[in-house]
Amino acid sequence: MKNVSLRAARGRPRAFDRGVALEAALRVFWRHGYDATSLAELTAAMKITPPSLYAAFGSKKELFLEAVALYAEMYGASVPRALSEEPTARAAVSRVLLEFAAFASSPDHPLGCLMVHGAANCTPGSAEVEAALRERRAASEAALRRRIEQGIAEGDLPADTDAAALAKYYGAVIQGMSVQARDGASREELERVAQAALRAWPRRRRGAAPATRAARRALPAR
Known part of the structure; x- marks a missing residue:
């Protein structure tokens, strides 16, 4: 039953717009820099929970590198x-x-x-x-x-x-x-x-x- 529940949880659609969340993270990193940005600041700006952040982006470092790529694309x-x-x-x-x-x-x-x-x-x-x-x-x-x-x-x-x-x-x-x-x-x-x-x-x-x-x-x- 536990494995079934995990699979079901993984299969649920995200309750947030990934692109909007990424752009919010970009602005936080831009304002504070990588090391000075806390997980709490990121999740508050992105309007998601820490588990959702890790599920969608992997880690703070991966999120930052993706934000840098978005910055390059936008500007x-x-x-x-x-x-x-x-x-x-x-x-x-x-x-x-x-x-x-x-x-x-x-x-x-x-x-x-x-x-x-x-x-x-x-x-x-x-x-x-x-x-x-x-x-x-x-x-x-x-x-x-x-x-x-x-x-x-x-x-x-x-x-x-x-x-x-x-x-x-x-x-x-x-x-x-x-x-x-x-x-x-x-x-x-x-x-x-x-x-x-x-x-x-x-x-x-x-x-x-x-x-x-x-x-x-x-x-x-x-």
Whole structure:
């Protein structure tokens, strides 16, 4: 009889919308970070019991990783779109920074960026969580670097520009803007930070030749 009851319980339809619950969990993690978020905070926001959370998502870690994937799906398209749509590397990076200023300070969701703050102050036991966010930040930085390399090949930047260092610089600016947003910086203040950072953009020396055709062919596939 006990096994029959267990099978029946497992077969019952969920009494909650999994997608709605996941989005609620995302906002809690976004606001507090992984380690600082308690099970009680999650279940209260998701409007479910702890057994329902574990049955639907497996564990707190699995729930967080699924929330990160949802965050990327909901908010992650703006960077690749800006990098692909703008005609020059500078215009693309400018758009990324200005759109991030609006996003990070928006009252429509928790302030800042989950990819920056989600694993802040994690314990050694949360290494997988830290690694997952680190990989996503590295992927964004790599996308910036590829667009800068394209800009070098197209003559937007000096041929001797250090694309990797420039991508790291603007990645650091974005992370700093996220921290500033959490501290209460307004959109206008963050936009001024973005404009100041763009003044560091390398300029082609007058009369300098653009990158060679061979350099253009050497660009990695986007």
